[in-house]
Amino acid sequence: MGQPGQRSDREIGAMSELPEKLESLLATMQSITDQNERVQMLLDFADRFREVPGRVAERPFPEQNRVAFCESEAYVWAEEQPGGTAKFHFAVENPSGVSAKALAYILDRTLSGAPFEQVMRVSPDIVSTIFRQNISMGKGMGLMAMVRTVQQLASQIMRRKG
Amino acid sequence: MSEVLDREVLDKGYAVPGALVSTQWVADHLKDTNVRIIESNEDPLLYPSGHIPGSVHVDWTNDLNHPVKRDYITRESFENLMSRIGVTAETTVVFYGDKNNWWATYAFWVFQLFDHTRAKVMDGGRLKWQKEGRPLVREVPQYQQTRYHAPERQDAKNRAFRDDVMEQIRKEGRLVDVRSREEYTGERLHMEGYPNEGALRGGHIPGAANVPWSRAANPENGTFRPASELRDIYLKEQGLNAHDPVISYCRIGERSSHTWFVLKYLLGFDDVRNYDGSWTEWGNLVNVPIEK
Known part of the structure; x- marks a missing residue:
């Protein structure tokens, strides 16, 4: 099994016009070379993760919100907000899904409130930048699927709005 | 295998009961200097998020796989790993992890390629430990480095190509x-x-x-x-x-x-x-x- 590769500075630069908060976070993650520091930051993100509120969804969560190929049993919702943006909500049903919780927190913090056009420009490869080589291909693809699901929901709202 | 057997495991009638220990056995041996508890998971954030007190982390990607080719670590890398986690030839290692111990048995298997037979798996892994409400901590223990001499990796007995x-x-x-x-x-x-x-x-x-x-x-x-x-x-x-x-x-x-x-x-x-x-x-x- 391989691992998602680390993004180069050139590739990061190519992701211009990303949501500002995401760009800032990726730059921070890119600058961290100490593995323990990176792990602590990701753990902190996972600790801050808050599950989808009951007013948006309750168990059993609908299959249509489930992230395909994510063995952490992640779910995503998009709550439309004024100004062509959305608040993204997540649930992670697998108690061992610590990386999924960290990513859910990151996606909520950086993509909620961002213009849909910018959300659509986010490459799922940000998973490699965030988690580096320390994640298996299977898990990496599950996490990338979380990013794609956020984009699918954003795209659905965009189409609905015409 | 350690001579200390576990009644909970013995009752299950296994052929080599010394290869498995119960969560209670592990709880009773947390301060046993001859025992090293090792966690191995798929998600590398799981161990730092909370682990059995005194346990060390062995990551299947970074610690057990060859850094370049599709193979396992060399004798020298295995010796370095064992030294880092404070294990000697006399230490009994006990593996546990997530996913019903997939990665624990995988790590156990790699250890057998280097003939470290003082090895056990904790029955039920993380799931059972957590379900029993046993403690998990974030403090990463530091053990004195050891000098560990491993034989060359012997694939033939346990590994098929x-x-x-x-x-x-x-x-x-x-x-x-x-x-x-x-x-x-x-x-x-x-x-x-x-x-x-x-x-x-x-x-x-x-x-x-x-x-x-x-x-x-x-x-x-x-x-x-x-x-x-x-x-x-x-x-x-x-x-x-x-x-x-x-x-x-x-x-x-x-x-x-x-x-x-x-x-x-x-x-x-x-x-x-x-x-x-x-x-x-x-x-x-x-x-x-x-x-x-």
């Missing part, structure tokens, strides 16, 4: 495909919930029996089923014989290390090897036989 599998087919020997039914039939290239990646062809190795690894585990707490139930599955139902050579495989060798452990230690099979090339190798090889 593709040529060994071809020979097993030729001899009409027993192969156990531990993947899901959908993977075995070629309907999927990966287990449910995972992306279809890693192989160009679907199906199974000709003649392989399909016994998903999960049949050996209790889903409610991740423990291994008692020997009587395992015998019903592998011997009566599948007709395996404990004296015949058996090769287990899955997709990359982690699920099949779980079954390898079951056959070798819990049922006492004489000759079991884990084919870690598994379907990501076989399903990509040119001109090898495949059944659907």
Whole structure:
């Protein structure tokens, strides 16, 4: 099994016009070379993760919100907000899904409130930048699927709005 | 194996009861300097998020795999690993982890390639430990480095390569495909919930029996089923014989290390090897036989 590769500075630069908060976070993650520091930051993100509120969804969560190929049993919702943006909500049903919780927190913090056009420009490869080589291909693809699901929901709202 | 046996495990009737310990045994040995508890998971953030007090982390990617080619670490790297986690030849290592101990048995298996036989698996892994409300901590212990001398890696006894599998087919020997039914039939290239990646062809190795690894585990707490139930599955139902050579495989060798452990230690099979090339190798090889 391989691992998602680390993004180069050139590739990061190519992701211009990303949501500002995401760009800032990726730059921070890119600058961290100490593995323990990176792990602590990701753990902190996972600790801050808050599950989808009951007013948006309750168990059993609908299959249509489930992230395909994510063995952490992640779910995503998009709550439309004024100004062509959305608040993204997540649930992670697998108690061992610590990386999924960290990513859910990151996606909520950086993509909620961002213009849909910018959300659509986010490459799922940000998973490699965030988690580096320390994640298996299977898990990496599950996490990338979380990013794609956020984009699918954003795209659905965009189409609905015409 | 340690001479100290565990009543909870003994009652389950396994062939090599010393290979398994209960969560209570681990709780009783947390301060035992001759015991090192080792956690191995798929998600590298799981150990830092909370682990058994005093346990160390062995990461399957960074600690056990060769950094460049598809293989396991060298003798020198294994010695460095053992030194870093404070293990000597006399230390009993006890593995546990997530996913019903997939990665724990995988790490256990790699340790056997270097003949560290003072090794055990904690029955039920993280799931059972957590369900029992036992403590998890974030403090990472520091152990004094040791000088560990390992032998050269000996693959032959516990590891099968593709040529060994071809020979097993030729001899009409027993192969156990531990993947899901959908993977075995070629309907999927990966287990449910995972992306279809890693192989160009679907199906199974000709003649392989399909016994998903999960049949050996209790889903409610991740423990291994008692020997009587395992015998019903592998011997009566599948007709395996404990004296015949058996090769287990899955997709990359982690699920099949779980079954390898079951056959070798819990049922006492004489000759079991884990084919870690598994379907990501076989399903990509040119001109090898495949059944659907």
